[in-house]
Amino acid sequence: MNLRAKLGYTAAGLTVLAAMLTPFLLYGLFAKGFVALGFHVDEMYSGGPKLRTVEKGAYSIAIHRAVVPHLLQTEKPFVQLDWTPVSALPAHVSDTVDVDGDGRPDIRVSFDVPADPKAQLRVNVEPIDPLNPRYQSMRDVGKDGFSRLIVRVNNSILVRVPLAHPS
Amino acid sequence: MATNTQLPGHPAQRSIGRAILLTLPIVVWSLLMFGHTSGHSDRLLQIAGAITGVFMVILFFMMMRTGTTYRWRRWFFVSLGLLFPIGFIHNVMAMRGSMGIPVEEMIAGRTPFCFMPIPLLILPAAFTRTLVFPGSIVPAGGMSGSGIAAMVGLWLAITLVIGKGWCSYACFFGGIEEGMAAVPKRPRIRKIDPRWRYLPWAVLLAMVLLSLALFEPAYCIWLCPFKAVSEYIAARNTVGLVQNGIFVLLFAGLVVALPLLTKKRTQCSFFCPFGAFQSIFNKASIFEVKIDPSRCKPCVLCQNACPNMSLSKESIARGEALMSCMKCGACVDACPRQAVVWHIKGTPVSWKPERARLMFLYSAWALAIMFGGSIIAQGIATILHFLA
Numbered sequence: 070m071n072l073r074a075k076l077g078y079t080a081a082g083l084t085v086l087a088a089m090l091t092p093f094l095l096y097g098l099f100a101k102g103f104v105a106l107g108f109h110v111d112e113m114y115s116g117g118p119k120l121r122t123v124e125k126g127a128y129s130i131a132i133h134r135a136v137v138p139h140l141l142q143t144e145k146p147f148v149q150l151d152w153t154p155v156s157a158l159p160a161h162v163s164d165t166v167d168v169d170g171d172g173r174p175d176i177r178v179s180f181d182v183p184a185d186p187k188a189q190l191r192v193n194v195e196p197i198d199p200l201n202p203r204y205q206s207m208r209d210v211g212k213d214g215f216s217r218l219i220v221r222v223n224n225s226i227l228v229r230v231p232l233a234h235p236s
Numbered sequence: 237m238a239t240n241t242q243l244p245g246h247p248a249q250r251s252i253g254r255a256i257l258l259t260l261p262i263v264v265w266s267l268l269m270f271g272h273t274s275g276h277s278d279r280l281l282q283i284a285g286a287i288t289g290v291f292m293v294i295l296f297f298m299m300m301r302t303g304t305t306y307r308w309r310r311w312f313f314v315s316l317g318l319l320f321p322i323g324f325i326h327n328v329m330a331m332r333g334s335m336g337i338p339v340e341e342m343i344a345g346r347t348p349f350c351f352m353p354i355p356l357l358i359l360p361a362a363f364t365r366t367l368v369f370p371g372s373i374v375p376a377g378g379m380s381g382s383g384i385a386a387m388v389g390l391w392l393a394i395t396l397v398i399g400k401g402w403c404s405y406a407c408f409f410g411g412i413e414e415g416m417a418a419v420p421k422r423p424r425i426r427k428i429d430p431r432w433r434y435l436p437w438a439v440l441l442a443m444v445l446l447s448l449a450l451f452e453p454a455y456c457i458w459l460c461p462f463k464a465v466s467e468y469i470a471a472r473n474t475v476g477l478v479q480n481g482i483f484v485l486l487f488a489g490l491v492v493a494l495p496l497l498t499k500k501r502t503q504c505s506f507f508c509p510f511g512a513f514q515s516i517f518n519k520a521s522i523f524e525v526k527i528d529p530s531r532c533k534p535c536v537l538c539q540n541a542c543p544n545m546s547l548s549k550e551s552i553a554r555g556e557a558l559m560s561c562m563k564c565g566a567c568v569d570a571c572p573r574q575a576v577v578w579h580i581k582g583t584p585v586s587w588k589p590e591r592a593r594l595m596f597l598y599s600a601w602a603l604a605i606m607f608g609g610s611i612i613a614q615g616i617a618t619i620l621h622f623l624a
Contacts, residue, residue, distance in 0.1 A: 077581050078582075080580075085595055087397050089265075089602060091606065092606045095389075095396075100386050100388065114343060114369075139451040142450060
């Protein structure tokens with residue numbers, strides 16, 4: 070048997086060993102290695118990182134960083150607001166929110182909170198200053214797109230408000 | 237005394253005793269893989285695990301006894317293809333009441349991640365460190381505790397061991413069309429232009445670039461035929477309805493009708509971008525299929541038997557399969573002169589091919605039991621739940 074053949078059999082033996090180690094070692098090792106690479110899920114899905122939280126008595130509103138679409142993504146830029154916990158929300162929510170953190174409210178968000186968690190949600194969003202072109206108004210919107218929706222996720226109600234321009 | 241009886245024109249057959257001896261490691265492996273279900277509180281899952289373990293051991297024993305691979309592997313693979321949708325659809329229906337993925341589930345990162353989008357994630361991840369998939373990254377995330385990292389880890393480990401053998405021993409979709417291709421005795425369509433073989437590469441290139449441009453897993457959203465038997469984006473508008481229509485049409489055409497007409501795995505051969513991507517890793521795998529020119533006639537029986545057109549007259553003349561070879565063993569079993577052989581890279585062709593086959597099969601079958609076996613067990617448990 071020449072050297073190439075010996076190397077071939079050695080590699081084949083190691084491959085059989087790798088197969089045996091897959092469920093106990095390799096699979097977990099590769100999965101952890103992948104996590105360690107530090108990727109993150111596209112913010113179009115995740116909504117982007119939370120910037121700050123505004124307390125509103127029994128509940129709070131989390132304000133996320135504005136999400137800007139990539140290259141040819143069809144969605145508009147948006148900002149996500151989370152109302153948490155759902156159990157503490159009144160039957161009708163109508164809150165003004167200072168989205169950009171300048172101390173002045175930017176938009177008024179209104180929606181009903183049905184008792185049935187599977188019921189469709191609808192939201193109205195109006196800019197406080199109609200001359201402010203940054204926030205687009207929404208009338209009776211449900212789940213029109215990733216940048217324009219109201220949904221219940223876990224113990225929060227998420228509203229995504231489309232932005233005319235992200236900055 | 238164990239013997240090998242090699243009849244002219246037939247693969248090597250073993251004595252029952254030697255076949256049992258060779259199967260013993262797989263028995264131990266099955267006990268290791270399915271033994272944990274015996275401590276499970278779900279009695280039906282225990283039974284399903286036991287049935288699957290016995291099933292996989294019997295198939296391996298038959299491979300050892302008869303010296304053939306393809307038809308026994310096919311039993312496993314078709315079972316995997318048929319039972320995966322049963323277990324998966326039951327799971328999603330139980331958790332969310334629909335096969336459609338609602339936008340809430342995507343935002344929550346609970347979309348189950350299958351292996352198909354892996355090549356589509358590479359460029360967006362390389363350029364922006366962003367994964368264009370609405371799932372959870374952590375291994376225990378996702379809808380049923382299987383995040384993106386878990387599937388990537390599993391795929392990488394299995395791919396390192398068997399290369400494109402993934403498409404014959406791990407893919408939980410390909411079994412449906414392999415089952416369809418097994419139905420007719422003879423193909424109605426015999427002549428297929430070999431240029432169709434390049435189409436998966438074109439689909440792969442188009443989908444990878446589109447995924448980068450649109451920042452979405454374009455194949456999953458627009459072209460995956462298996463959405464018809466797993467899950468799809470819940471249609472919110474006309475575009476969604478068109479997408480779902482495309483899934484159903486592609487499934488009916490590529491996974492049902494064409495395999496029945498051609499006896500080939502047409503989706504895998506002519507469309508699947510993941511299959512094309514996986515072909516690249518065949519170069520890294522130590523196991524391959526070779527053709528011994530000193531024994532080859534050539535009668536092209538192997539070429540006709542290949543379910544994904546991975547043999548051509550030119551490749552046979554060169555003594556090798558094309559890089560798209562899925563290592564299913566159909567060509568090896570079809571050759572009446574044992575000219576088509578399992579091979580370990582670096583070793584002389586036709587030098588102890590049965591040793592190469594054994595080493596490959598131990599690796600592939602161990603992984604098939606670990607990954608596919610657990611899916612089969614889940615599918616059987618679902619059926620038992622319905623029956624009970």
